[in-house]
Amino acid sequence: MSIKVCKFGGTSMADGNIMKRVAQIVTADEKRRYVVVSAPGKRFGGDIKVTDLLYQCYKQAQAGELSAFDETFSKIRNRFLYIEKEIDKNLGLDGLLNDIKEKILAGESEDYCASRGEYLAANIMASVLDIPFVDATEFIRFNQDGLLDESTYELGASLLKKYPRAVIPGFYGLDANGKIKTFSRGGGDISGAIVANAVAAELYENWTDVSGFFACDPRIVQNPKCISSLSYQELRELSYMGANVLHSEAIFPVRVAGIPIRICNTFRPEDAGTFIVPKVTGVDLDTPVTGIAGKKDFTVISIEKSMMNAEIGFTMRLLSVLDRYGVSFEHLPSGIDTISLVIDNEYLQNGLLEKLVQEIKETVHPDIVHIHEDIALVATVGHGMKQNVGTSARLFKALSEAGINVQMIDQGSSELNIIVGVDGKDCENCINAIYHEFF
Ligand code: ASP
Numbered sequence: 001m002s003i004k005v006c007k008f009g010g011t012s013m014a015d016g017n018i019m020k021r022v023a024q025i026v027t028a029d030e031k032r033r034y035v036v037v038s039a040p041g042k043r044f045g046g047d048i049k050v051t052d053l054l055y056q057c058y059k060q061a062q063a064g065e066l067s068a069f070d071e072t073f074s075k076i077r078n079r080f081l082y083i084e085k086e087i088d089k090n091l092g093l094d095g096l097l098n099d100i101k102e103k104i105l106a107g108e109s110e111d112y113c114a115s116r117g118e119y120l121a122a123n124i125m126a127s128v129l130d131i132p133f134v135d136a137t138e139f140i141r142f143n144q145d146g147l148l149d150e151s152t153y154e155l156g157a158s159l160l161k162k163y164p165r166a167v168i169p170g171f172y173g174l175d176a177n178g179k180i181k182t183f184s185r186g187g188g189d190i191s192g193a194i195v196a197n198a199v200a201a202e203l204y205e206n207w208t209d210v211s212g213f214f215a216c217d218p219r220i221v222q223n224p225k226c227i228s229s230l231s232y233q234e235l236r237e238l239s240y241m242g243a244n245v246l247h248s249e250a251i252f253p254v255r256v257a258g259i260p261i262r263i264c265n266t267f268r269p270e271d272a273g274t275f276i277v278p279k280v281t282g283v284d285l286d287t288p289v290t291g292i293a294g295k296k297d298f299t300v301i302s303i304e305k306s307m308m309n310a311e312i313g314f315t316m317r318l319l320s321v322l323d324r325y326g327v328s329f330e331h332l333p334s335g336i337d338t339i340s341l342v343i344d345n346e347y348l349q350n351g352l353l354e355k356l357v358q359e360i361k362e363t364v365h366p367d368i369v370h371i372h373e374d375i376a377l378v379a380t381v382g383h384g385m386k387q388n389v390g391t392s393a394r395l396f397k398a399l400s401e402a403g404i405n406v407q408m409i410d411q412g413s414s415e416l417n418i419i420v421g422v423d424g425k426d427c428e429n430c431i432n433a434i435y436h437e438f439f
Contacts, residue, residue, distance in 0.1 A: 217242075291381050293379050
């Protein structure tokens with residue numbers, strides 16, 4: 001029988017009653033045989049996710065702040081014990097929590113600590129659904145470089161064959177030394193995609209608290225259009241640029257196997273949601289744009305040097321500076337005598353920007369180096385752009401009418417996106433202007 005893998009995010013695990021609702025969703029379709037879960041998320045505005053509390057506990061334990069640790073750990077304990085009461089089962093969670101507390105105080109790693117929210121949530125869901133719990137440590141493996149090890153898929157396939165149905169905790173696996181290691185935040189989506197690949201699912205359902213993928217962030221544009229289907233590539237571009245419905249790396253495990261993803265809403269399961277498919281067909285010529293996403297906090301280092309174009313190896317020497325400092329760049333727009341590095345501010349903390357600029361000066365001897373520290377990147381994404389003459393003209397006209405000064409432009413060679421760099425303060429206006437031009 002064909003299989004659907006369902007991943008439920010933090011808001012779908014927020015309390016016992018929602019978990020019961022999740023159980024109804026799962027049992028409503030007998031193809032939904034594997035369930036991957038996140039740790040309990042926020043129940044209301046201002047609430048704290050269990051994962052955030054766990055990170056806090058780790059820091060407090062490390063700093064020897066024991067009474068603060070106890071207080072934070074009690075919040076976690078109360079949350080799980082309340083869920084146990086709501087689902088009306090005795091799972092012995094108190095004992096499990098004691099064991100976890102002891103291990104954190106004995107010096108277990110940050111990743112171990114952070115993973116326990118998913119571990120407990122999966123145990124609870126397995127009991128609610130009355131199907132086996134299978135730990136992610138049994139098959140999700142990371143290699144020496146901290147990347148997903150390819151053996152994961154085979155291990156997962158042979159293990160999960162033995163379980164016609166199972167609940168699996170998201171977000172973590174084992175590193176090359178057999179220790180617990182987590183993905184980056186929101187990585188439960190990656191775990192779900194791995195399981196979908198391992199069991200050769202026909203569909204990977206990602207259940208969240210929104211009815212699909214919107215053309216842009218609803219906090220920025222009022223009532224944006226919900227996208228009915230988009231390609232893996234479009235999703236990757238949009239989620240990388242800040243559309244945070246799905247982790248940007250969750251695509252890879254399903255893409256290699258051609259498994260479509262459906263984004264669905266636990267609180268409105270009847271909504272169609274968004275399908276993410278290998279290829280979108282029938283591009284709508286009136287809407288060449290599929291979605292718009294923006295990300296703030298980038299720095300642009302612009303370098304000018306006369307006759308740069310004739311200096312063989314200039315770019316290589318420039319990039320060797322980044323290599324030496326372990327800094328990654330996002331974009332590298334260039335002209336005849338100019339080149340700019342667009343870098344995420346995350347890489348430039350603690351005086352690194354100044355050091356980098358100094359070394360660039362010593363290495364490539366530019367005429368002028370100009371730094372702009374508060375840049376937002378806004379990506380306009382859509383396969384339809386390729387077929388449509390005039391898309392960029394419409395985009396830039398909309399920006400100029402909105403009075404937005406464009407600092408940088410980059411268009412990928414696949415013509416899937418146009419990226420503009422604007423002042424951080426213009427980010428929201430920029431997204432609004434582009435949205436209203438195309439939708
Ligand atoms: N619980 C983890 C987080 O909050 C992972 C996830 O939810 O996917 O980032």
